[in-house]
Amino acid sequence: MSRRCLLALAVLLAACNANGPPLVVEDVVVTRPVPGSAMSAAYFRLHNPGREPVVVTGVRSPDFMRVEMHETTVEDGISRMRPLEALRLEPGETVEFRRGGRHLMLAGPAADAGPVTLEFLAGDSLLLSVSVARREGS
Amino acid sequence: MTGIRLLVAIVSLVALAIGAWLAFSITTRPALPVSATVLPAPVELPPFELVDQAGERFTRADFEGHWNLVFFGFTHCPDVCPLTLKVLASARAELAAAGVSPLPRIVFVSVDPARDKPELVRDYVAHFDATAIGLTGTEVDVRELTDGLGIFFNRAPGTGTNYLVDHSAAVLVIGPDARFRAVFGGPHEVGRYVADLPRIMGNS
Numbered sequence: 001m002s003r004r005c006l007l008a009l010a011v012l013l014a015a016c017n018a019n020g021p022p023l024v025v026e027d028v029v030v031t032r033p034v035p036g037s038a039m040s041a042a043y044f045r046l047h048n049p050g051r052e053p054v055v056v057t058g059v060r061s062p063d064f065m066r067v068e069m070h071e072t073t074v075e076d077g078i079s080r081m082r083p084l085e086a087l088r089l090e091p092g093e094t095v096e097f098r099r100g101g102r103h104l105m106l107a108g109p110a111a112d113a114g115p116v117t118l119e120f121l122a123g124d125s126l127l128l129s130v131s132v133a134r135r136e137g138s
Numbered sequence: 139m140t141g142i143r144l145l146v147a148i149v150s151l152v153a154l155a156i157g158a159w160l161a162f163s164i165t166t167r168p169a170l171p172v173s174a175t176v177l178p179a180p181v182e183l184p185p186f187e188l189v190d191q192a193g194e195r196f197t198r199a200d201f202e203g204h205w206n207l208v209f210f211g212f213t214h215c216p217d218v219c220p221l222t223l224k225v226l227a228s229a230r231a232e233l234a235a236a237g238v239s240p241l242p243r244i245v246f247v248s249v250d251p252a253r254d255k256p257e258l259v260r261d262y263v264a265h266f267d268a269t270a271i272g273l274t275g276t277e278v279d280v281r282e283l284t285d286g287l288g289i290f291f292n293r294a295p296g297t298g299t300n301y302l303v304d305h306s307a308a309v310l311v312i313g314p315d316a317r318f319r320a321v322f323g324g325p326h327e328v329g330r331y332v333a334d335l336p337r338i339m340g341n342s
Contacts (some may be wrong), residue, residue: 031220036261039216046259066300072218076292079218079307100325105216107300138220138265
């Protein structure tokens with residue numbers, strides 16, 4: 001194969017990688033807040049389909065006052081929730097956000113029904129935006 | 139000869155009766171809880187005074203006459219608190235459907251009394267179970283109860299009204315004599331409560 005061909009192939013592969021989604025989210029569930037609490041949670045599965053690690057540094061939403069990535073742990077009978085500052089997904093890795101574990105804390109929603117948009121960020125750049133139509137009871 | 143035969147027959151019958159009695163007494167002995175830990179000796183509750191979801195005074199005497207499932211949490215907790223209360227409510231509904239009587243009450247005790255005022259606690263607990271009780275008070279008041287039961291809670295770092303609370307994940311079973319009798323340590327699953335609660339309530 002000529003050098004030119006190799007170069008063209010490399011450019012093509014790079015383009016493929018750049019055009020593919022950097023992050024995929026599946027099975028998103030957003031709860032409705034328990035009356036009085038104004039707190040909801042979101043659960044989902046995140047997947048990195050690319051060849052490079054992806055670091056999610058935060059999630060934002062126009063539908064909530066505050067969104068935080070959290071992890072619930074139970075150690076020695078004590079339940080603790082801690083903010084996750086960043087989440088690194090290796091190439092091909094899938095990470096679960098599920099009840100009693102990692103979750104998004106969604107604080108202060110304007111409404112307890114209607115669609116919700118979640119935007120996953122790496123620093124200032126948008127990795128993924130997802131709209132969820134249906135919300136489940138807490 | 140007839141006498142010996144008679145004796146053998148009598149001994150056989152007696153042995154059979156003893157065997158049957160033993161088998162009966164073993165199989166009808168109440169089963170022990172599988173997931174919950176029953177305290178070897180029930181623990182007396184400390185004196186305390188909290189406020190219920192209707193703003194009424196709630197003391198040790200108000201636990202009396204009911205089986206109680208007591209969970210310590212806070213309403214700003216988006217994940218594990220709704221999850222646990224949902225499990226307790228579902229377990230209570232399943233026990234009701236199975237005809238279990240009396241049914242345990244669900245009692246939520248706030249470990250975030252600064253934010254959890256009675257009216258907020260009222261709306262919160264009613265979402266899970268119409269008969270549930272929600273208790274709050276001052277932090278000193280709440281600690282009167284939690285310290286006496288070995289229940290931990292601590293405010294985690296945060297700013298202003300934006301903070302989290304670390305707390306014991308346990309669900310306590312308090313009997314109709316207002317004594318702490320058993321504990322479910324988690325993970326909290328409906329089936330564990332449905333299986334164990336009749337055993338705990340029946341054996342006491």
